[in-house]
Amino acid sequence: MSTTTPQETIHVTLGERSYTVWIGRDLLDDHARWRAMLRGRHALVISNRTIAPLYLERLTRGLDGLHWSSFLLEDGEAHKSFANVGLALEALATLGATRDACIIALGGGVVGDLAGFTAACWMRGIDFIQMPTTLLSMVDSSVGGKTGVNLPAGKNLVGAFHQPRAVVADIGTLDSLPAREYRAGMAEVIKGAAIGDAIFFNWLEQHAQALAARDETALVQAIATKVRYKAGVVARDETEQGERALLNLGHTFGHALETAGHYTTLLHGEGVAVGMLLAARLSERLGMSHSTDTLRLEQLLKAIGLPTDVPTGYDPEQLLALMRLDKKNTAGTLRLILWHGIGLAEIISGVDEADVLAVLREAM
Known part of the structure; x- marks a missing residue:
């Protein structure tokens, strides 16, 4: 070994x-x-x-x-x-x-x-x-x-x-692993930091070049930090009754994008990358976060080589309809993972569909 x-x-x-x-x-x-x-x-x-x-x-x-x-x-x-x-x-x-x-x-x-x-x-x-x-x-x-x-x-x-x-x-x-799939995996690493670890997010910004180049020391540290964070969340909320739902930052948007593309347009991690940025923009629209946090997320995603734009040809109304099927929704209302800035994610219920639709249309 x-x-x-x-x-x-x-x-x-x-x-x-x-x-x-x-x-x-x-x-x-x-x-x-x-x-x-x-x-x-x-x-x-x-x-x-x-x-x-x-x-x-x-x-x-x-x-x-x-x-x-x-x-x-x-x-x-x-x-x-x-x-x-x-x-x-x-x-x-x-x-x-x-x-x-x-x-x-x-x-x-x-x-x-x-x-x-x-x-x-x-x-x-x-x-x-x-x-x-x-x-x-x-x-x-x-x-x-x-x-x-x-x-x-x-x-x-x-x-x-x-x-x-x-x-x-x-x-x-x-x-x-092909480069595209490697980058897609990095989206989940970034997601963990964006949810609840601002210090790790800073570390990722500082080591983005090494991670993009697959430096093994940086890679093992990134994997272990993300797994350790997730293990703690799972230990506290195994069946996603509360805190574990935070791990779905970007997933409601991302799964809709994947489904609309028949699972052929975007890899899962790519959907999460675009979905996180859409969630950040929605948070900003709702007055929960500042544009500087959105920009930092966008810059880190780009530094790793991940997509940040919704693919062309998608229909905002169709994406919203797919988002309504998300398992986190309750009582017929959207329940999304949004944030108050880097490392400060929150579960938000009763999100106004008009705001979601506006963010989707702007992204097109």
């Missing part, structure tokens, strides 16, 4: 559902570390056809002596579907998986979400281990136990809270 790349170990404290997040290089090959997390004789590895040729063999060397098989998705958000959950469940049935079986999710957020939801469904809940291979999944979706699938009506409308048994974040897998 490399002696130069730093390693981090973070604990997510949830009583009997507590688990560890390991961050470092060559962790896929550290079989003794993660093999100990498997409690039974059966394992199903869920991955996709892009990631599996790169890393599946390295992982499965650690499954020697077990009954295991793999289920591969096509790549892309459109494949996070009920149809594929059904096929994954059939793969478990063919394997003869019992209640002590484990699913291993090798891939990005789509793979992790679908694998976790499948694990939650099989025999009313079995273990699963997250092995995220994208920056986005390392810093966000692999931690916290949110699992689910998409419907044509909207993203992640069906799902379950099902915590992983462990998270193995091997940053070596980021070597093969």
Whole structure:
């Protein structure tokens, strides 16, 4: 194992559902570390056809002596579907998986979400281990136990809270990550700082160039800081009854943008980037924040190489209609995550749709 790349170990404290997040290089090959997390004789590895040729063999060397098989998705958000959950469940049935079986999710957020939801469904809940291979999944979706699938009506409308048994974040897998997807992952890092850590936001501004260049020391520190922040929030509010909803800054706008583009125009992190900026502009319009905070956010997003504009051809009325389907809404009114400036996010209920529509139209 490399002696130069730093390693981090973070604990997510949830009583009997507590688990560890390991961050470092060559962790896929550290079989003794993660093999100990498997409690039974059966394992199903869920991955996709892009990631599996790169890393599946390295992982499965650690499954020697077990009954295991793999289920591969096509790549892309459109494949996070009920149809594929059904096929994954059939793969478990063919394997003869019992209640002590484990699913291993090798891939990005789509793979992790679908694998976790499948694990939650099989025999009313079995273990699963997250092995995220994208920056986005390392810093966000692999931690916290949110699992689910998409419907044509909207993203992640069906799902379950099902915590992983462990998270193995091997940053070596980021070597093969395309630049666009790497930048999309940085959006979630920025989001964590924008929500509740102004000091971390300052650090990101100072290290934007190093992070854009994938400097490993800066990268591990950024991943660990974001995961540590999220672990604390999840420990205090596991099922998103209050504080955890803050982690959705930019997501109501972003999910609408993703859905309107049929999950092909924007990557999730790109939708979050644009969505955060729209949320900042709405906050400014409502007198909650100052334009200097909006500008700092925009400049940091641009320094990383993330989009800050709504793609051309989108309809503001359609985006608003999609936002009405967001899971955070209550009693038929919009409930958005806005801010009072960097590091000061707040859940705001009863947001006037006219203000949202005005911000969307201005962004066009």
